[in-house]
Every structure is written in C-alpha cells, then in structure tokens.
Amino acid sequence: MWLFLLVLAVITYFVVKRSASPITRTPIWLLWLVLMTPATLWTIWAMIYGPNAPLPILLLLGPFLLCPLLYWWLVEKGRIVPEGEANTANQAGQAEGANASTKETPRPINASEEKSLRDCFPWGIYYLQQLDYRPQAILCRGKLQVAPEMAYERVKDNVEQVFGDRFLVLFQESLQGQPFFALVPNPAQEKMSSASEDQSLNKPWLALALLLLTLFTTTMIGAEMAGLTAEGLKAGPQTLLVGLPYSLAILTILGCHELSHYFTAIHYKIRTTLPYFIPIPFFLGTFGAFIQMKSPVPHRKALFDVAIAGPLGGLIITLPILWWGLGQSQVVPMPENTSLLQFDSLDPRFSLLMAVIGKLALGSEFIPETVLNLHPLAIAGYIGLIVTALNLMPFGQLDGGHIIHAMLGQRAAIMAGQITRIVMVILSFIRNDFFLWAIILLLMPVGDQPALNDVSELDDRRDLLGILAIAILVCILLPVPPAIAHLLQI
Numbered sequence: 095m096w097l098f099l100l101v102l103a104v105i106t107y108f109v110v111k112r113s114a115s116p117i118t119r120t121p122i123w124l125l126w127l128v129l130m131t132p133a134t135l136w137t138i139w140a141m142i143y144g145p146n147a148p149l150p151i152l153l154l155l156g157p158f159l160l161c162p163l164l165y166w167w168l169v170e171k172g173r174i175v176p177e178g179e180a181n182t183a184n185q186a187g188q189a190e191g192a193n194a195s196t197k198e199t200p201r202p203i204n205a206s207e208e209k210s211l212r213d214c215f216p217w218g219i220y221y222l223q224q225l226d227y228r229p230q231a232i233l234c235r236g237k238l239q240v241a242p243e244m245a246y247e248r249v250k251d252n253v254e255q256v257f258g259d260r261f262l263v264l265f266q267e268s269l270q271g272q273p274f275f276a277l278v279p280n281p282a283q284e285k286m287s288s289a290s291e292d293q294s295l296n297k298p299w300l301a302l303a304l305l306l307l308t309l310f311t312t313t314m315i316g317a318e319m320a321g322l323t324a325e326g327l328k329a330g331p332q333t334l335l336v337g338l339p340y341s342l343a344i345l346t347i348l349g350c351h352e353l354s355h356y357f358t359a360i361h362y363k364i365r366t367t368l369p370y371f372i373p374i375p376f377f378l379g380t381f382g383a384f385i386q387m388k389s390p391v392p393h394r395k396a397l398f399d400v401a402i403a404g405p406l407g408g409l410i411i412t413l414p415i416l417w418w419g420l421g422q423s424q425v426v427p428m429p430e431n432t433s434l435l436q437f438d439s440l441d442p443r444f445s446l447l448m449a450v451i452g453k454l455a456l457g458s459e460f461i462p463e464t465v466l467n468l469h470p471l472a473i474a475g476y477i478g479l480i481v482t483a484l485n486l487m488p489f490g491q492l493d494g495g496h497i498i499h500a501m502l503g504q505r506a507a508i509m510a511g512q513i514t515r516i517v518m519v520i521l522s523f524i525r526n527d528f529f530l531w532a533i534i535l536l537l538m539p540v541g542d543q544p545a546l547n548d549v550s551e552l553d554d555r556r557d558l559l560g561i562l563a564i565a566i567l568v569c570i571l572l573p574v575p576p577a578i579a580h581l582l583q584i
Contacts, residue, residue: 103130104374104381106537120172128165129537132157133529162536202232202279207257211277214252220245220275232261234275242273242549243393249275262390265547267503273549301368308371309341312379316340319437319470343415343474344380345371347408351481352383354407355400362396365389378477393547394500398556401496402563405482409566412482413451416475420455424467433526437468440476443584447569448479453582460584479570484531486567489514490538494567499542501552501560511540 103126110126118125135157203211208225211232215222218239226233238245242265250263261277268274316337326333352369359366365388372381391397420442432441442448442465453460460466468476486494489511499507515535522532552560574584 100376106130106533110537114169118169118172120168125165125168128161128168129533131161133533202227210256211253214249214256215275216248216252219248230278232277234277235272236274238273242551243547245273246393246547246550253277262546264544265549266544267505267549269505296368298368301370304371304373305345308373308380309345311373311375312341312344313337314375315377315379316344316470319473337470340470340474341379343419343471344378344477347411347415347474347478348380348383348481350411351404351408351485352385354403356385358400358403359385359387362392362400364391364396364400382481391543391545393545393550395550395552395556397496397545398500398552398560401493401500402559405485405493405563405566408478409482412475412478415471416448416479417451417455419469419472419475420452420466422469423456423472424469425456425459425461425464426467428463428465432465434480437473437476439465440468441465443574443579445479445570446572446574446578447566448476449574449579449582449584453584462579462584483567483570484534486563486570487514487518487531487535488564489535490540490542492538494563495542497560497563499544501557504542504544504548507542508540515540 106129107122107126110129111122114120114122114125135153139153211225211234212222215234215236220234220236220238220240222234222236224235226235246263246265249265253261253263257277259280262280264276264278266274266276313334314337316339317334318337319340320336322333322336348371349369356366356369367386367388369383369385371383373379374381387400391400426439428441429439432439434440434444442452452466456466466472485492486497488494488498488507495507495511498510502510515532518528518532518535521528574582
C-alpha cells in the first residue's frame with residue numbers, strides 16, 4: 095500500500111512540475127501536496143481499517159472534489175502573466191485615468207509592413223478580411239479559397255520572403271470551425287547560436303549515464319523477480335545476472351517506443367532530445383523513458399506519424415517478448431483476490447489481448463479457475479502492454495491524444511480527453527487498479543499543442559492506422575467476454 099503511494103507521489107511530482115511550473119509561480123511542492131492529499135488520506139484509512147473497509151462518503155468525495163478546486167485556485171493565484179500581456183495591462187492602467195482614447199494594443203509591425211503582410215494573402219488562395227493585433231500574435235482572418243495544405247504553403251512562403259524567420263506562421267481553426275492564420279514571434283530567432291542550442295539539446299553522455307543506471311536498477315529488480323534473496327546475493331555480484339532477462343527486455347521495449355518517436359521526429363526535421371530513461375531502485379526499476387520535442391510540429395500528418403510510431407514500435411517488440419515470457423510462466427490456482435500488480439498470481443482475463451496470447455503460449459495448461467505466475471520476461475512484456483495502453487489513451491499530450499487530434503482536430507481531441515478522464519474516474523471506483531490511471535489523467539492538461547498547419551486533414555491510410563490504434567487499445571483494456579472465454583476454454 096505504501097509502495098503504491100510512493101510510486102504515485104513520484105509520478106505526481108513529475109507531472110505537476112512539467113505541467114504547472116511554466117505557467118505559475120506557486121511552489122511546486124504545495125501543488126504536489128494538494129494533489130497527494132486524497133490518496134494519502136485514503137491510504138491511511140486503508141492501513142488503519144483494512145483495504146476492504148468502505149470509505150465514508152465524506153472522506154471519499156470531499157478530498158476528491160475540493161483538492162482539484164484548490165489546485166486550480168493556487169495555479170491561478172500564481173499564474174505567470176506573459177510579458178506582452180503585462181505591458182499591455184500596465185499601459186492600459188496608466189492611460190485609464192488620463193485619456194481612455196489612447197489605449198491601443200501594441201503592434202509588432204508598422205504601417206508599411208502591414209501592407210506587405212496583406213500582400214502575402216492572394217485573394218484566390220486566402221481572401222484576407224481582417225487583421226487582429228494581439229499581445230503575442232497577429233491574427234489574419236478571412237475565407238479559404240483552396241485546399242488547406244496549398245493555402246498554408248503559399249502564405250507561409252510569402253511571409254518568409256517578407257519577414258524572414260521573424261514569425262512562425264500558424265494555420266488553425268476557430269471555435270466556429272473557420273480557418274485563420276496567426277503570426278507569432280519566432281522564439282528560435284532569440285537564440286544566440288544554433289550551434290550552442292544544438293549542444294544544449296543533445297546530451298549523449300547524460301542519456302548514456304541514465305541508460306546504464308536504469309540497466310542496473312532494472313537488473314536488481316529483475317533478480318528479485320527471479321527469486322534472488324539477500325542471502326543469495328552474498329555469493330557475489332554475478333548472481334544479479336539472473337535479472338538481465340527482465341532488464342534487457344524492459345529496456346528494449348521502452349527504448350524501441352521512444353526511438354520510434356525520435357527517428358520519426360527527426361524525419362520531419364523536428365528538433366528533439368535523445369531518449370532519457372528514468373531509473374528508480376524499487377517497484378519496476380524504472381519509470382519509463384521520454385523525449386522532448388523542442389520545435390513545433392509542421393502539420394497534422396507529422397503529428398500523427400510521430401505519435402503513432404511509439405506505440406506501434408513498442409508493441410512490435412512487446413508481443414513476441416510477452417509470448418515468450420508467458421510460455422515460461424507457471425499456471426497456478428486462482429486465489430481469492432487478484433490485482434494487476436500481483437505478478438505471482440495475475441489473471442490475464444482482464445485483457446482480451448493478454449488472455450489470447452496467454453492461451454497461445456500455454457495451450458491446454460491455461461484453463462478456467464487458474465492464473466499465472468509470471469516469468470520475468472512475461473512481466474516485461476506485460477508492462478510493455480500496459481505502457482502501450484496508457485500511451486494510446488485519447489487524452490491530452492499522450493500519444494492517443496495526439497492521434498485523435500491529428501485525425502479529428504483539436505476541438506474533438508479536447509472532447510475525447512474529457513470523456514476519457516470521466517470514464518477513467520468512474521472505472522477507478524469500480525476497480526482500484528484504475529485509480530493510478532485516473533489520478534494521472536486528472537493531473538495532466540486535457541489540451542494539446544497544435545501543429546503549425548493544424549487545418550489540413552489526414553489521408554485514408556493514416557485514418558485506418560488511427561482506427562487500428564484505437565482497436566489495439568480496446569483489445570488491451572477490454573476484459574475477455576464470456577463467449578470468447580468459453581471458446582478459448584479459459
């Protein structure tokens with residue numbers, strides 16, 4: 095119970111730091127403490143009265159409803175106001191007492207540059223009707239006359255001929271579904287040197303050090319999974335080698351997932367960091383791996399390809415490792431209580447895909463009223479399957495959120511994210527195993543960064559791949575229906 099709380103605390107801290115630190119001055123530790131309050135109170139209750147004791151309704155709903163509101167209030171209270179907006183507000187406040195007519199939004203371009211900007215929009219491509227000056231952008235509204243991709247490339251080329259790399263050209267849809275262009279200052283222009291920027295971006299020694307450290311921590315955990323005790327370790331450090339099957343398998347799965355993202359991003363000339371592993375000396379030995387994209391995604395096709403490459407790349411490695419590991423696992427009688435984290439008595443029927451692979455690997459040994467004592471290789475494959483499912487969730491900045499965004503647009507992705515968040519919270523009350531997932535989704539922002547050209551739609555091939563990704567998610571999360579269980583004799 096306390097181990098679960100510790101894992102949740104670490105994950106919560108990293109999620110809060112990543113999502114809140116850029117937008118608020120409120121201390122991260124305070125935001126983290128507020129979000130950890132419900133889980134801490136519920137854990138203390140379970141430790142005192144037992145895990146099966148029902149929670150009082152006030153203790154259940156009170157922290158669950160009040161803490162997110164307190165978190166939002168603290169974020170808003172310390173919200174960082176962009177410099178442009180702050181200057182605008184100050185100028186407006188100073189002018190209010192003197193002459194209200196002098197209040198104007200600062201213009202990043204002069205009159206001659208505005209005329210040149212209007213000339214960047216040929217009437218047969220995008221009929222420009224209005225320019226709106228905002229503190230951090232110039233909004234160009236009008237009517238689209240040709241295919242979105244053709245219009246974006248033409249207008250982008252024209253703007254670059256006039257202004258060089260001074261602005262980034264965005265093409266998005268309004269809440270009413272009308273395409274509009276936005277020119278925002280290019281942050282890359284403020285960098286002193288592209289060479290120094292690349293040097294700060296690529297840190298191979300840091301990536302290698304984290305990889306080796308994660309290899310060590312996962313090998314230790316793998317040795318523990320293989321049954322190595324403290325007394326057995328006294329025979330020498332070579333006894334840790336029994337943990338290598340798990341360690342190499344989990345690193346291969348996570349590495350293929352992130353490298354698939356990485357190379358696809360490089361293909362589209364998106365600046366991105368190397369994959370960084372996160373080592374921990376307990377639980378699974380690692381919190382996974384990640385990359386960070388440091389430049390905008392050019393269009394929705396690139397957004398889709400980068401997003402789907404990770405889950406598919408990881409799944410291609412996960413499935414054979416899972417099948418191999420399940421073939422070496424032991425079939426044991428079903429206990430009274432099972433959990434998704436009980437590797438010595440895991441019921442694979444919680445997942446249609448997991449159950450089918452288990453039946454193929456074990457054959458007639460896997461029958462009704464039995465569960466599996468997972469081999470370390472099977473544990474690595476099982477974790478790979480869970481990681482794939484979590485990433486394919488159609489939510490926010492997860493791969494599944496990017497996929498839905500690329501397929502249906504940003505507004506549909508936000509709606510899908512809100513529905514996913516609600517469904518996961520409901521499932522967490524039905525089965526405790528989904529509680530951690532629900533907390534993670536509650537902490538993450540539901541929105542997603544748009545591509546530069548966020549209007550052009552995908553082709554049929556990518557739409558089919560997106561539907562396949564959703565089908566894979568359903569097959570992982572869907573419990574085995576009784577009819578299929580009877581057919582498989584499990």
